[in-house]
Amino acid sequence: MSKYDWLLFLHITGAFLLLGGGVVAGALNLAALRRDRPSEILMLFGLIRIAVASIIAGTVLAFVFGLWLVNEVGYGYGDGWIVAAIVLLIVGNAIGGFAGRRDARTAKIAEGLVAQGDEPSPELQARLRDPITLACNYGSGLMLVALLAIMMWKPGA
Amino acid sequence: MLGAIRPDSWNLPLFVHVLGAMILFGATATVAIAGFAARTRREHAELLARVELKTFLFAIIPSWIAMRVGAGWIEGKEFPNGDEPGWLGVGFAVSEGGALLLIALGILAWVSIRRHGIGRAAGAVPVLAGIYVIALGIAWWAMSAKPG
Numbered sequence: 087m088s089k090y091d092w093l094l095f096l097h098i099t100g101a102f103l104l105l106g107g108g109v110v111a112g113a114l115n116l117a118a119l120r121r122d123r124p125s126e127i128l129m130l131f132g133l134i135r136i137a138v139a140s141i142i143a144g145t146v147l148a149f150v151f152g153l154w155l156v157n158e159v160g161y162g163y164g165d166g167w168i169v170a171a172i173v174l175l176i177v178g179n180a181i182g183g184f185a186g187r188r189d190a191r192t193a194k195i196a197e198g199l200v201a202q203g204d205e206p207s208p209e210l211q212a213r214l215r216d217p218i219t220l221a222c223n224y225g226s227g228l229m230l231v232a233l234l235a236i237m238m239w240k241p242g243a
Numbered sequence: 244m245l246g247a248i249r250p251d252s253w254n255l256p257l258f259v260h261v262l263g264a265m266i267l268f269g270a271t272a273t274v275a276i277a278g279f280a281a282r283t284r285r286e287h288a289e290l291l292a293r294v295e296l297k298t299f300l301f302a303i304i305p306s307w308i309a310m311r312v313g314a315g316w317i318e319g320k321e322f323p324n325g326d327e328p329g330w331l332g333v334g335f336a337v338s339e340g341g342a343l344l345l346i347a348l349g350i351l352a353w354v355s356i357r358r359h360g361i362g363r364a365a366g367a368v369p370v371l372a373g374i375y376v377i378a379l380g381i382a383w384w385a386m387s388a389k390p391g
Contacts (some may be wrong), residue, residue: 087388088389091387091388091389092388094387094388095383095384095387095388096382098387099380099383101265101296102264102265102268102380102383103266105266105268105269106266106268106269107269108269109265109266109268109269109270109272109273109302110269110272110273110276113269113270113273113294113298113302114273114276114277114294117290117293117294117297121290125286125287126287126290129280129284129287129290130294133276133277136276136332137276141270144267163266202356231262234258234261234262234265235258238254238258238261239251239254240257242284
């Protein structure tokens with residue numbers, strides 16, 4: 087295996103961990119949206135932490151080995167598609183991180199409700215369905231799909 | 244350097260194949276995570292079994308189809324004469340052999356729900372999902388590093 091093969095494998099591994107982690111978080115988030123009991127919501131949000139670890143590891147791998155690949159193949163760091171990919175990666179992670187912090191506050195509320203008897207709460211349901219958080223969560227996922235498309239088509243390369 | 248110089252007509256099938264494979268990886272990992280979590284969270288075992296079956300029906304099956312259709316499509320363009328290299332066989336072994344494993348996983352996930360997420364079927368689901376996650380890892384190594 088050549089150096090290029092290894093770099094591509096590690097870059098793609100990062101992409102799989104990043105997008106795969108997004109799928110795990112999305113599936114568990116959807117499951118939480120359909121539940122009423124705070125303990126169930128808290129448990130599902132707790133499992134999302136595994137997805138977050140995968141997303142962070144994937145972002146680092148994809149970014150580092152992606153930049154290394156640019157140098158290895160001979161593309162320019164200022165090429166439009168590479169700049170667009172980096173911007174999408176950073177913005178997607180920032181938006182996802184913003185939504186994640188709001189979800190963490192929702193989990194705190196669920197934790198408090200569990201201690202008070204685990205009864206369904208309108209406030210918790212409202213936070214779960216908060217349109218800004220949902221838009222940021224699913225918007226960051228769409229950005230990752232757009233990022234994958236840029237990697238495939240390499241517009242302007 | 245193939246990734247850098249491939250013809251434009253290969254982009255769409257490759258995109259469908261890779262996106263399908265990435266969603267399949269995430270969906271199978273979701274089933275594994277939910278299944279293993281159910282072992283230590285008995286009070287939520289039934290809920291987690293439902294998450295497993297719904298993920299199987301609405302994410303694993305569609306993404307497997309996308310991955311497999313994309314694979315056949317790009318194979319037809321890249322190797323029109325059937326002179327396929329060995330690394331491609333690894334991918335097909337994981338997709339075809341994996342389909343049998345996924346069918347078994349789906350049946351066990353359904354049985355698990357009927358038994359409220361408890362029992363042997365519930366215990367086997369995350370093991371099968373974990374095996375498939377590892378197989379997918381081997382496939383993406385073969386697809387990207389193209390050994391041999």
